[in-house]
Amino acid sequence: MSGGERREQLLGVGRALFAERGFDGTSVEEIAAKAKVSKPVVYEHFGGKEGLYAVVVDREMDRLLKAVTDALTTDAGYRRKLELGALALLEYIEESTDGFRILVRDSHAGTGQGSYASLLSEIAAQVEHLLGKELDQQGYDEGFAAMYAQMLVGMIAMTGQWWLETSRPRREDVAAHVVNLAWNGLGRLEARPGLDPRRRARERERRERRQEKAQAKAEKARERALRRQPPLAPGEIAPLEA
Template sequence: MTDSRRRRMSGGERREQLLGIGRALFAERGLDGTSVEEIAAKAKVSKPVVYEHFGGKEGLYAVVVDREMALILEAVTAALSTEADYRRKLELGAMALLEYIEESTDGFRILVRDSHSGPGQGSFASLLSEIAARVEHLLGKELDHQGYDEDFAAMYAQMLVGMIALTGQWWLGTRRPRREDVAAHVVNLAWNGLARLEERPTLDPRRRAKERERRERRQEKAQAKAEKARERALRRQPLQPLEEVAPLEA
């Protein structure tokens, strides 16, 4: 097709094209490793077009980061806002983060790069703090319901979000096991603690109930077995002779 017949992109279409190209390059090479020349070349435009839309690669990078932060915050917030019990909310929140990592890998790679945004707006740390702030209210209600001090909700929210996010970073490179299994195991640890881990964590509440019933039956059998062993041990013990009792004086 000749240039005369090729449809000219509108300003909005060109902007989206540049954002897509920049997003892929920033994910692969970071801000320092990406140049305006390379962005322009891939878009088949001149450098001034990039400057016209974003003022430079830094402006393009900032828009990409803002979009990714909005996407992940929207997903996690929607998960935590569902009408469900507290454990289910945590499961859905973990799944939302893992789904974002799996389906928006380039975006997540950009967000975990803190070298240019530092501790301020737009950094991965600030993103996690925003998510934690939305989790804090949920945890505060649960802590109060369980009789614990809800003043610690902010700290627990940071712990929980950090655990899920760091697990997500690790999972980004392995993609095994499945994201549903990763979410189930993360919530298993967060909800039950190391002392009461479930053997086969799952996101399915019906399967979880069956596993709980099986675990309780095993515990009952173990307790019954231990009780029978104690009874057998007692029966094997020799009888102790009774002490002589002095006759009563008349």
């Protein structure tokens, strides 16, 4: 096995052990035994457990940052970019479960890495300028881009932690519901959110037709009520409508 291949093997072994047991629960002895090498081989490639852990964390962060950034820089509308960004994070969680479990643990002080919250802040910093451009185009103050980036990344990341343990519903449905809340707010939630813009357009048309029918029905009811009112006596003033 070449030096590069051995290094990749140790990274894979360490990644799996760190995900299962955490930094403090994993020893160099376990890493070496799992890889079927001696302890000095681990020290030769990484200088110790801390160096191996730092490389694992850096790789996972790079992979996650690239996935989210690629999604947010696609040629799509504002809402679609948010959907793709949420979906990218959820895809990472589902397809790189060990990596996500490592990131959600508080990183060990000896590695120079921060806590999960600081890692999320780094992700948010990567997308802040993208959100700033979108906010400016939508007529909002781009000075709030940093705050909105923290809100969006935090909301999706916390939902991702919950979803990692439940595995339900599908990641596409989770992304649709998260963006539904972020886009519409609690006061205007869509009953059946989805990632397909054509489906949303059809749902919007149906909702508008229902609203028009409801307004027409209310207008007819008001007209019937007015017709049932007794005629005004001479000099009587009609009451104001509520």
